[in-house]
Amino acid sequence: MSTDRDSRLPALYPITPAWVAPDQRGRLVRCIEDELRSGVGLLRIRLPLWSGDLVRDLASELSASVEAACARITLDADIPGAQALGGGFGVHLAARQLAGLDERPLPPGRLVGASCHNEYELEHALRLGADFVTLSPVAPTASHPGAEPLGWNRFRQLADGYPLPVYALGGMTPDQLPEARRYGAHGVAGIRAFWRSTVD
Template identity: 50%
Template sequence: MAAAETSVREIHVAVAVIIRDGRVLIARRPDHVHQGGLLEFPGGKVEPGETVQAALVREIAEETGLSVPEASLEPVIGIRHDYGDKRVFLDVWETRAATGEPEGLEGQPVEWLSADHLRDEEFPAANRPIIRALRLPGQLAITGAATNVDEAITRLQAGLQTARPPLVVLRATELSGPAYLALAARAMPVCDSAGTALLVHGGTDVFNGTPGARGLHLPWREAARLSGRPVPADAWLGVSCHDAEELRHAAAIGADYATLGPVLPTASHPGAPALGWHAFARLVAGATLPVFALGGLSREDLVEARLQGAQGIAGISFWWPRG
């Protein structure tokens, strides 16, 4: 029995995302170790009685010679992964305050790379969600209600001018299929000129019918029908989720992120039960992809969302102009 328990014991690994001048510090694993030859983020096992922050300060100093103030560390994502021969919990934290010049003190090459140059196949499998988390913003903007295409475009232009969100999900459930495609076609150049990536909302037919779309956000009813990733690897894929099973399915079909909620009561769905932060944090802790908190949130909730394990917040009210 003891041997069986040991074989499935989870290893707590502290992972550091060290950012400087918009680039991330990356090392290459020695050939003789587990997953040898692949790229990795600095870090290592959390020792008994050690906090994850203390482990990161220690590991960063031992591996790279950099000094990191413990207070500068902020949570990014937590990932549980089963490699078959070992199970790990990657506890990922970010700092932008490392001082010194990095060296591979354990004989490993180190280099600074932009997040856009991090490739899934060059990292251990468990690192894919970390790469997604680094590329995704902290706020996912979702368009609000509009009675027609012209009104939606007018509000979109106003929202983009004031908020400048990096990603926008074009949600317009009140429009018919043809009207939505017409809206998406008009919204594309508007978003492009603002430097915003447009994600369409609906099924794969909507994505295929919108040339130039930067991604697809699936309502749960659409995601539930799928058994694999329906868009190319260079397009964003998101899923609207409400519980642990839906989060697992989103990860299984290769989603890059999920939204989860409602976290707090919302005006759009009065009386609908809200998760609350405690339940939200518990669900996110078991997820294997970045998760945006959704429902009843404002920009002021971003810090709390991050503390509870979220990628950030998603929603309408924090950016969409009122009618």
């Protein structure tokens, strides 16, 4: 389903590689700034090897570039970090985190995304007032090798008529955007294939 919100969200949603270590910060900053300069409008920082403070320091360092690019960045599962940063920063909620929330964690205008894998999580994200969701895994993916893929037909069943923009995630590349849209996606999200330069 097309909504007014769709037009404010780009079709591609790159995610930082989870294996990037803190000592690669300089390289990561350059890669993110390259993406922003190239026109990427939305990006998710997911760095499980980093402490929360280090991720927030990174986001703060990027804030001028984010503002200059009129872009937005979501911090992975870090509600306090997103609250402390400027308006260009939001949060992307993990599925377990989403399940424990009863109200939207950020005010309107600050992006709230949510990771969803089934109809129950999609319904909760909608009730919570999320701005968009990722729905995964669509296809087998190296980052979650044991996860059962949804496949495109099941993806369409879940995404069809859903009021929020849905990003297809899991085994996706930017080239699959037209296919994803045929199955009801707003866009596609992913890691390695979404970066113009090598992060690691």
